Amino acid sequence: MTSREKTELIVEFADEAKAERVETLDVRSKTSIADYFVVCTGNSDVHMRAIADRVEEKMKTRGIQPQRSEHGGGGWVLQDYGDVVFHVMREENRQFYDLETLWKTMQPDPNLVE
Numbered sequence: 001m002t003s004r005e006k007t008e009l010i011v012e013f014a015d016e017a018k019a020e021r022v023e024t025l026d027v028r029s030k031t032s033i034a035d036y037f038v039v040c041t042g043n044s045d046v047h048m049r050a051i052a053d054r055v056e057e058k059m060k061t062r063g064i065q066p067q068r069s070e071h072g073g074g075g076w077v078l079q080d081y082g083d084v085v086f087h088v089m090r091e092e093n094r095q096f097y098d099l100e101t102l103w104k105t106m107q108p109d110p111n112l113v114e
Contacts, residue, residue, distance in 0.1 A: 003035035003083035006064065010038045010055055010086050017054040018047070019088065023100060029108035035083045039099055041091050045075070048088045052077040055086060 007024055014022050019040035028035045042048030049071065056066060056079060068080040075090035087099065 001062070001064065006059075006081055006084045007036040007038060009059065009062065009064075010081070010084060013055045013058040014038065014040050014051055014086075014088075016058075017051040019051045020091075021094075025100060025103045027103050029112055030103060030106050031109065032112060034080075034085045037085050037087060037099065037103065039087045039089065039094070041094055042077075042088050043091070045073075045090075048075070048077050048090065051088050052079060052086075055079065 011022055011024060019042060022038065022040040025037040025039065026035070027033075027037055040051065042051050052069075052071065056069065059065070059081070064081060066079040066081055066086075068078075070076075070078040075093040077088040079086040089097070
């Protein structure tokens with residue numbers, strides 16, 4: 001399965017769990033750690049956990065398991081699917097870290113550009 005197909009599934013499953021402001025960031029030309037980031041918002045810790053659990057459960061039915069999953073406190077859940085990293089954040093953390101602006105304004109890494 002391609003990284004784009006994984007990304008589309010994660011977005012679909014997060015949407016099914018009523019995630020808010022789901023956004024995909026194409027970071028292929030900016031970092032070697034992943035091809036895409038999917039960022040979304042949960043309106044409570046319980047909602048964030050439900051979103052993350054739904055995505056993980058549905059991805060497993062497709063034979064895809066996260067290489068790493070961080071469900072610690074602090075208003076941020078992360079699932080690393082290798083070429084796709086899924087972030088579920090509380091709104092206040094999302095605004096504070098502003099991953100969208102960070103990655104959209106970052107210049108491409110000339111070592112990664114073909």
